[in-house]
Amino acid sequence: MKTIIALVIFAFSFGAQAVEGSHPLQKADVDVFDLESVRRGAGYFVDYCMGCHSIKHLRYSRLGRDLEIKDEVLRKDIMPEGAKVHESLLTAMNPEDAIKWFGVAPPDLSLVARAHGADWLYSYLKGFYVDQSPTRPTGVNNLYFKDVAMPNVFWDLQGLQKPVLATHGGSQVIDHLEKVTQGKMTDKEFDQTMVDLVAFLVYAAEPAQFARLTLGKYVIFVLLVLAIILFKLKKEYWKDIK
Ligand code: HEC
Structure with missing residues (x-):
């Protein structure tokens, strides 16, 4: 069983690299043993991602224990209203609605850090850019995940980015992204926020490492x-x- 899972994950990451290889990944300076960082990341996950994504392999109780979060704090700052401590981090979104809205159900993110790696996640989260072509209902696209169905949830914190094109071998391709509006956070603050979030996803993919x-x-x-x-x-x- 383990071998099968490993093979699937391997095939998955390979496929992802093949498609995403055209843009170099940005290095995520993640320290999964920096509890402060992982705790902040858990908060961001619940606030910004859990509207759509679950981490069904992780329970709040385990999260609290591993990250040394006191029960009252866990209830007040991390757990959504009505959640129970022995439950997993489950989204309230119903998959049928999700398919109606996005065309695809947002995947469970329990193992996403193992499938893609920290650098890819970091690059992906920072890789959204404005794309107003009629085929893009969200108005954005992503440098590392072409035609992704996910909207850019951090547009106001990060600011908007637009692609800068270059000609390679006779065709126009995206060379890099350029900020066009200033977000609520400075670049440095935003990078740290993404590092924290990725640190949390890396932890969540393997809580046993603690x-x-x-x-x-x-x-x-x-x-x-x-x-x-x-x-x-x-x-x-x-x-x-x-
Ligand atoms: C409004 C709903 C929504 C929110 C909020 C959201 N996502 Fe997504 N996300 C999606 C959808 C839909 C997909 C599937 C994209 C596709 O397959 O084209 C997705 C895909 C992803 C993927 C790619 C997974 C894979 O294996 O290919 C990652 C990683 C991801 N989301 C991370 C996040 C993180 C981290 C957050 C919080 C900052 C977040 N998402 C917030 C809807 C959302």
Whole structure:
């Protein structure tokens, strides 16, 4: 089963790279063990993404435990009204409505960081640009996901971007994006917001990595103690032989 999942994820990321390869990815400076950053990211996810997307593999209780968020804070700042602590991060959007509105249901994002990688997510979230062609109902397109059905949820924070074209091999292609309006955030603030959000998605794709880190520290401690004991024992044994 695991092999099948791994293969699917592998095929998926390969497919994605093949299509997205034309624009270099921006490097996401993500630190998944920076709890502050991941906590902020969780807040952004609930505020900006959960209207459409779920993370069905993650429960609020687990999130609170892993990110060391107190119950009252979890309830007040993270969980939407009416959600229960043992529930997963589920969107309230009904898939049929979603298909009606976007033509496709927004995918569950539990494993999206494993499928695409942090750099791709970061680039994608920053890669929306104005596209007023009649085929684009959302009025935007994305440099890393051509003709994406998702609207640009951060247009007011980031500001609008337009494509700057260049001619390559006789055809016009997008060279890079250029800001045309100033968002509510500075570029630096916006980048940090996206880093936090991606850090959260990376955590969500593998919450066990936190437990592993603690276990790893414990294992190293035990090995150290063992090494000291063995060293003393060795000295003890060799004392009489020498
Ligand atoms: C208004 C609804 C809506 C909101 C809000 C929204 N999305 Fe989406 N998102 C979509 C839809 C619809 C798709 C499917 C796009 C497609 O297949 O063309 C999508 C696709 C994606 C994908 C691509 C997934 C894949 O595997 O290809 C990612 C990543 C993503 N969204 C992340 C986010 C994040 C992070 C947020 C919050 C900042 C967010 N979305 C907010 C509707 C939304």
